[in-house]
Amino acid sequence: MANNSVTDIQNQINTLEQQLKQWAQEYYENDAPSVEDAKYDQSYAELQKLATEFPELMSSDSITKQVGGAQLKSDLAKVAHPIPMLSLGDVFSIDELKTWADNAQKQNEYSLTYNAELKIDGLAISLIYENGQLIQASTRGDGTIGEDVTANILQIEDIPTQLSEPLSIEVRGEVYMNKASFVALNEQREHDGLATFANPRNAAAGSLRQLDPQITKARKLSAFLYYAVNPIATLAVATQADLLKKLKALGLPTNETNEVITSMDEAQAYILQADHTRDELPYGIDGIVFKINELALQEEYGNTIKVPRWAIAYKFAPEESETVIQNITWTV
Numbered sequence: 249m250a251n252n253s254v255t256d257i258q259n260q261i262n263t264l265e266q267q268l269k270q271w272a273q274e275y276y277e278n279d280a281p282s283v284e285d286a287k288y289d290q291s292y293a294e295l296q297k298l299a300t301e302f303p304e305l306m307s308s309d310s311i312t313k314q315v316g317g318a319q320l321k322s323d324l325a326k327v328a329h330p331i332p333m334l335s336l337g338d339v340f341s342i343d344e345l346k347t348w349a350d351n352a353q354k355q356n357e358y359s360l361t362y363n364a365e366l367k368i369d370g371l372a373i374s375l376i377y378e379n380g381q382l383i384q385a386s387t388r389g390d391g392t393i394g395e396d397v398t399a400n401i402l403q404i405e406d407i408p409t410q411l412s413e414p415l416s417i418e419v420r421g422e423v424y425m426n427k428a429s430f431v432a433l434n435e436q437r438e439h440d441g442l443a444t445f446a447n448p449r450n451a452a453a454g455s456l457r458q459l460d461p462q463i464t465k466a467r468k469l470s471a472f473l474y475y476a477v478n479p480i481a482t483l484a485v486a487t488q489a490d491l492l493k494k495l496k497a498l499g500l501p502t503n504e505t506n507e508v509i510t511s512m513d514e515a516q517a518y519i520l521q522a523d524h525t526r527d528e529l530p531y532g533i534d535g536i537v538f539k540i541n542e543l544a545l546q547e548e549y550g551n552t553i554k555v556p557r558w559a560i561a562y563k564f565a566p567e568e569s570e571t572v573i574q575n576i577t578w579t580v
C-alpha cells in the first residue's frame with residue numbers, strides 16, 4: 249500500500265477516535281449527549297471496521313479497546329472493580345446474530361442454548377452484599393474504576409438493603425428510570441426553566457451520579473439485576489435462567505420476560521415480539537441480549553478486554569420518534 253494511503257487511513261482513524269471520545273465524554277461523564285445513539289453507533293462501526301483491517305494503526309488507548317471511553321471527572325469517590333464490568337458486543341440484524349451464534353457454536357460440541365433478555369436502557373450498577381447486607385454500590389465507569397453511589401442506591405426502593413439469605417456476593421444489573429417518571433421529571437424541569445433530559449437513560453444516569461442522595465430519592469429510579477460474580481460457587485446455580493430466579497428469590501428486582509431459546513428461529517421470534525411490544529413496556533429497552541445459558545460455558549468462553557464472548561446485544565433500529573438533540577445545553 250502506498251504511503252499516502254496509510255497516512256489517509258491513519259488520519260481517518262484519528263478523526264473518528266477524537267470525535268467518538270468527545271461524544272463518549274458527553275454521554276458517560278456529562279449524561280448529556282449531543283448526537284443520537286445511531287449516529288454514534290455508525291461512527292463506532294466505521295472505526296471498528298478500520299480496527300479489524302488495520303490493527304497495527306490502532307493506538308493502545310483506542311476507544312475500541314475501552315469500556316465507556318470517557319474519563320471519570322465527577323467528584324464521587326472512585327471504586328475499583330477487581331472483576332471488570334464490561335460492555336457488550338452488538339449486532340444490528342438477524343443475519344449478524346446468526347453469524348455470531350454460528351461462530352460460538354463452532355467452538356463447542358454441545359448444542360448451545362441462550363437466555364434471551366431485554367436490554368434495559370439504563371446504566372450498569374454493581375452491588376456488593378456482605379452476609380446479606382448491602383455494603384457498596386458503584387457505577388461501571390471505565391470498567392475497572394467506577395463511582396461510589398452507595399448513598400444514592402440506598403434511596404432506590406426496589407433495591408433491598410438486606411437479602412433473604414446471609415450471602416456475600418457481588419451482583420450487577422441496570423438502574424433505570426421508568427417512562428412515567430421520566431415524563432414527569434422533564435415536565436417539572438420544563439416548568440422550572442431547566443434543560444430537559446434527552447432520554448430515560450441519561451435521566452437515570454444523571455439522577456444516580458449525584459453528590460446529594462436526596463436528589464436521587466426524588467427522581468424515582470428502579471433497577472433490574474441480571475448478573476452475579478462467580479454465580480456457580482456463590483449461588484449454586486448452573487444456568488443464566490436459574491441465576492435470574494435465584495436473584496429474585498434473594499429479594500432482588502429481576503426482569504421476568506427472559507426466555508431460554510434453542511434455535512435462531514426462536515431468537516428471531518423473541519426479537520420480533522419484543523420489538524412490537526416495547527412501546528407498551530413501562531421502561532425503555534434498546535435491544536435484546538442473548539447469553540449462553542450454561543454458566544460453566546460462559547466461564548469457558550470468557551471475555552475480551554471489552555466484551556464477554558458468551559453474550560451479544562441485538563440492537564433495535566432507532567425509533568423514528570427520536571428527537572434531534574444537538575445544540576442543547578444541559579444542567580443536571
Ligand code: NAD
Pocket residue numbers: 271272274275276281282283284285286288289315316334335336338365366367368369370371372373388421422474537561
Ligand atoms: P451498551 O449500553 O450498548 O451495552 C452494554 C450494557 O448493556 C451493559 O454494560 C449493561 O449495562 C447493559 N445491559 C442492559 N440490559 C442488560 C442485560 N439484560 N444483560 C446484560 N447487560 C445489559 O454498551 P455501552 O458500551 O455501555 O454503550 C454503548 C451505547 O451507548 C451505544 O448504544 C451507543 O450508541 C451509546 N452511546 C451514545 C453516545 C452518544 O453520544 N449518543 C455516546 C457514547 C455511547
